[in-house]
Amino acid sequence: MASSQKPVDLLITGGTFVTMNPARDVLTDSVLVIDQGKFLWIGDRSTAFELFEPAQEIELSCEVVIPGLINVHGHWAMALFRGLVDDCALEDWLSMIWKVEAEVISEETVATGSRLAMLEMIRSGTTCAADMYWHYVVTTEAARKAGFRMVNGPSFADIEGFEEYRNTNQAIALDYLDEYQDVPLVHPCIQAHSAYMTNLDILSLVGKIARDRNLLFITHAAESKGEMDMVRQKYGKTPIEVLDAAGLLGDRTLLAHCVHLSDDEITLLGETGTSVAHCPSSNLKLSSGIARVAEMIKAGVNVAFGTDGAASNNDLDLFHEAQLAALVQKGVTGDPSVLPAEKVFSMLTIAGAQAVGLAEKIGSIEVGKLADLAILDFDVPNLTPCYDHYSHLVYAISAGDVCHVMVEGQFLMRNREMQTLDEAEIMEKAREIARTIRKI
Ligand SMILES: [Zn+2]
Incomplete structure (x- = not known):
C-alpha cells in the first residue's frame, strides 16, 4: 500500500x-x-x-x-511615519506627510518601510495586501522576495513637488504591467490616487488601461468632507459621480474609504458590483467620519478591510480593524445585530479576496x-x-x-519567528531613517 x-x-x-x-x-x-x-x-x-x-x-x-487575512488598502512604506503626525485633520495631515516624503522618499527608504510593514502584517496574520505608494516596483520586489502576496500597480497622481518620481509616467506603468502579469505572488492592478489628486485625462487613461487589460482599479473616494468640497469645486460633482461618469465603477473597482456617500450612491455601488475598502481606524483618527458599512452591506456592496497607512491608523493589524468596525457600526446604528462576527470575519478573508479580484x-x-x-x-x-x-x-x-x-x-x-525577513535588521534601518526624519 x-x-x-x-x-x-x-x-x-x-x-x-x-x-x-x-x-x-x-x-x-x-x-x-x-x-x-x-x-x-x-x-x-x-x-x-x-x-x-x-x-x-x-x-x-x-x-x-x-x-490568511487580506488587507485591501494600505500605503506600506508609511510605516516609517507611524506616530509622526497625530491628532490633526486629513488635509493638514497630508500636507505635513508630503513635506516629509519629499525629503526622505527614495528607493531605499521605500524598501525598508515596505519590509517593516510586511513584518507587522505577517505578525498579525495577513498574507496578502494591496499597496499604493511611490516606487511601486521596489515594494513589489520586496514583497516577492519575502514570499508575501501583493496587489500593486502604478498609482497615477498629479502632485506638485513630486515631479521627479510621480507615477504618471505611462510607459513605465505599462512596462510594469507587462512584466508582472504572470509572476507568482504579484497581482498587478492600476490605480489613481483620487479624483482630487488627478484630473479627467488621468482618470480616462487609467480607465482605458484597466479595461484593455482587465485589471483591478483602485482609488481613494469620498474619504473626508474636505475632499468632497475639493472635488465639487474641481468637477461640480461628488467623487462617486466623477468615477461613474468616467466609467470607473464596476466589479473590478475597489474604492478606499467611501465615508461620505448618499443613499443613491450606496445603491449604485451595490448595483455595479464595486468593492469598498473600509478603514475605520484611519477614518476615526483623522475625524473623516464613519462609513455606512451596515447600509452598504444591506445594499449588496462587497466591503472588505484596509488598514490604510500606519501613519494614520497607527497599526497594520487587521484583527484590530475588524473589531473596531463591528463595534462602531453597532454603536452608530443602535442595532447590535449588524455586522455579526461571521460576516465580519468573511470581510477579512473571502470578501477581501473578492475586493482585489482574487476570490478564485x-x-x-x-x-x-x-x-x-x-x-x-x-x-x-x-x-x-x-x-x-x-x-x-x-x-x-x-x-x-x-x-x-x-x-x-x-x-x-x-x-x-520570521522565516524570510530579517526582523532586527529591518527595524534598525527604520530607526536610522527616523533619525533623518527627526531633523526635518
Ligand atoms: Zn489610503
Whole structure:
C-alpha cells in the first residue's frame, strides 16, 4: 500500500479549520494536505494517511487554522511615519506627510518601510495586501522576495513637488504591467490616487488601461468632507459621480474609504458590483467620519478591510480593524445585530479576496486554492473557553495569538519567528531613517 501513497509537501492534522468555504465549514478531527503551494485535499485522518506520504507533518491541538487575512488598502512604506503626525485633520495631515516624503522618499527608504510593514502584517496574520505608494516596483520586489502576496500597480497622481518620481509616467506603468502579469505572488492592478489628486485625462487613461487589460482599479473616494468640497469645486460633482461618469465603477473597482456617500450612491455601488475598502481606524483618527458599512452591506456592496497607512491608523493589524468596525457600526446604528462576527470575519478573508479580484485563488481554505493561511494559538486566556470561533476571531483575538503564517505553501513565520525577513535588521534601518526624519 505504501507505494501507492502520493508524496506531498505538508500535512496539517488536528486543531480546528475555519475554512470560509461557501458552506462556512468549521472542521475538527480533519487533515489538510498542502502540495506545490496549493490546498490539495481536506478530509478525515485515516483516509489522509492512506492516500498521502507527507514530507512534513504539523500536529495541532488547540490551534485554529484560518485563511490568511487580506488587507485591501494600505500605503506600506508609511510605516516609517507611524506616530509622526497625530491628532490633526486629513488635509493638514497630508500636507505635513508630503513635506516629509519629499525629503526622505527614495528607493531605499521605500524598501525598508515596505519590509517593516510586511513584518507587522505577517505578525498579525495577513498574507496578502494591496499597496499604493511611490516606487511601486521596489515594494513589489520586496514583497516577492519575502514570499508575501501583493496587489500593486502604478498609482497615477498629479502632485506638485513630486515631479521627479510621480507615477504618471505611462510607459513605465505599462512596462510594469507587462512584466508582472504572470509572476507568482504579484497581482498587478492600476490605480489613481483620487479624483482630487488627478484630473479627467488621468482618470480616462487609467480607465482605458484597466479595461484593455482587465485589471483591478483602485482609488481613494469620498474619504473626508474636505475632499468632497475639493472635488465639487474641481468637477461640480461628488467623487462617486466623477468615477461613474468616467466609467470607473464596476466589479473590478475597489474604492478606499467611501465615508461620505448618499443613499443613491450606496445603491449604485451595490448595483455595479464595486468593492469598498473600509478603514475605520484611519477614518476615526483623522475625524473623516464613519462609513455606512451596515447600509452598504444591506445594499449588496462587497466591503472588505484596509488598514490604510500606519501613519494614520497607527497599526497594520487587521484583527484590530475588524473589531473596531463591528463595534462602531453597532454603536452608530443602535442595532447590535449588524455586522455579526461571521460576516465580519468573511470581510477579512473571502470578501477581501473578492475586493482585489482574487476570490478564485485565495480567501478560503478550499481544495485547489493557493495555500495562504495563518495558525492561531487558542490555548491562551483571552480565547478560553471557546463557544464560537467567529466570535473570538472578531471580538477577543489579538495579533500576538498568531503563531504561524504561510503564503503559497511557504512559511513566512513559524513559531513566531520570521522565516524570510530579517526582523532586527529591518527595524534598525527604520530607526536610522527616523533619525533623518527627526531633523526635518
Ligand atoms: Zn489610503
